[in-house]
Amino acid sequence: MVLMSGQRNKNPTVEGTDVCPMKSVVRRIGQQLFTALSSKGMAMLVNHGIAEEKLKAVYADLDNFCALPETCQAQYLRNPANNHGYVRPGTEQFDTSMTELRHLFNITTLSASSMPAQEVPEFTQHAVPLAQDLTILSRMLLQALAYAFGLPPSTLLDCHSGMLNSEGRNPSTMRLLYYPPVPPEDEGPCCQDDVVHYTRCGAHADYGTFTLLAQDSEGGLEVKLSGSDKWQSVGHLPGAILVQTGELLAAWTTNKLPALMHRVVVPAGTYARARGRHCVAFFCHPDTDAVLPTLPLRAVPAPAPPTFTPHTHLTLHHRLLNAAHHIQKRFRETYA
Ligand SMILES: O=C(O)CCC(=O)C(=O)O
Numbered sequence: 001m002v003l004m005s006g007q008r009n010k011n012p013t014v015e016g017t018d019v020c021p022m023k024s025v026v027r028r029i030g031q032q033l034f035t036a037l038s039s040k041g042m043a044m045l046v047n048h049g050i051a052e053e054k055l056k057a058v059y060a061d062l063d064n065f066c067a068l069p070e071t072c073q074a075q076y077l078r079n080p081a082n083n084h085g086y087v088r089p090g091t092e093q094f095d096t097s098m099t100e101l102r103h104l105f106n107i108t109t110l111s112a113s114s115m116p117a118q119e120v121p122e123f124t125q126h127a128v129p130l131a132q133d134l135t136i137l138s139r140m141l142l143q144a145l146a147y148a149f150g151l152p153p154s155t156l157l158d159c160h161s162g163m164l165n166s167e168g169r170n171p172s173t174m175r176l177l178y179y180p181p182v183p184p185e186d187e188g189p190c191c192q193d194d195v196v197h198y199t200r201c202g203a204h205a206d207y208g209t210f211t212l213l214a215q216d217s218e219g220g221l222e223v224k225l226s227g228s229d230k231w232q233s234v235g236h237l238p239g240a241i242l243v244q245t246g247e248l249l250a251a252w253t254t255n256k257l258p259a260l261m262h263r264v265v266v267p268a269g270t271y272a273r274a275r276g277r278h279c280v281a282f283f284c285h286p287d288t289d290a291v292l293p294t295l296p297l298r299a300v301p302a303p304a305p306p307t308f309t310p311h312t313h314l315t316l317h318h319r320l321l322n323a324a325h326h327i328q329k330r331f332r333e334t335y336a
């Protein structure tokens with residue numbers, strides 16, 4: 001892996017994530033990932049082997065799903081029991097002061113019966129291989145992180161064994177997102193009470209171990225890097241996948257890897273607002289019954305002042321009992 005310092009926004013970049021990389025490569029990725037996540041809260045993966053065409057195919061399938069009549073979509077609405085399914089705009093809210101405009105399709109099971117195969121015939125054949133690729137990539141990163149933590153490489157893998165293959169034993173999710181064009185009402189002055197204020201995605205940190213995020217070139221994603229209180233926009237590096245530290249990994253590492261606060265704003269200008277935006281997120285979570293090992297964290301630079309305060313129920317002491325409850329709590333807080 002190489003940190004590409006000359007790159008736009010100076011986002012830390014990780015290189016060389018082949019499907020079956022050599023041990024020495026995984027070890028090197030681990031070191032660089034750890035450095036990036038501990039100093040910034042995020043990293044960018046390049047050369048990860050997931051072709052842009054695979055992403056474009058699922059973006060098009062999601063567009064086709066979003067264009068279906070509501071009665072048709074209703075058959076696939078998110079099931080709170082397993083978090084799988086379609087979520088209408090305004091249903092998942094991180095910022096209750098605005099209407100968050102996005103369509104989501106959460107995929108937590110790869111069974112054909114859970115996909116809109118009748119209505120969007122190619123949905124399954126595109127989404128399933130992409131979910132498998134992102135699972136493989138996550139597994140490699142879990143091994144890389146284990147090396148960085150000074151643990152045997154399978155240690156983190158063993159507590160994430162059920163990702164997308166265990167029907168309820170692991171909450172990992174591949175999420176397809178489509179942000180529709182933003183209506184012009186938002187252009188009124190902020191103080192006007194009768195004006196609806198829209199955003200694309202309110203500020204939050206993700207809940208699990210880490211998130212992999214692939215986005216199109218529309219922009220709007222902003223992050224608060226570790227130790228900074230300023231929102232910074234994430235530039236578009238074609239083909240790159242962003243790695244974002246989640247709340248659980250932050251708590252597990254006693255904030256040595258702080259959770260990344262992020263949001264998606266409506267881009268400025270009539271032209272940009274009138275365009276839709278697509279992305280795919282893979283939320284990597286441990287198994288619900290996993291006993292998370294204590295991390296023998298080596299000496300690392302003193303952590304920057306946290307931009308994110310770990311939830312009290314995720315403190316080291318309570319971590320083992322409450323990792324699974326954490327995600328349910330966050331769902332209750334954010335789903336209407
Ligand atoms: O659309 C994005 O870039 C981010 C989406 C996101 O943060 C989420 O779904 O948790």
Ligand SMILES: [Fe+2]
Pocket residue numbers: 204205206262
């Ligand atoms: Fe997020």
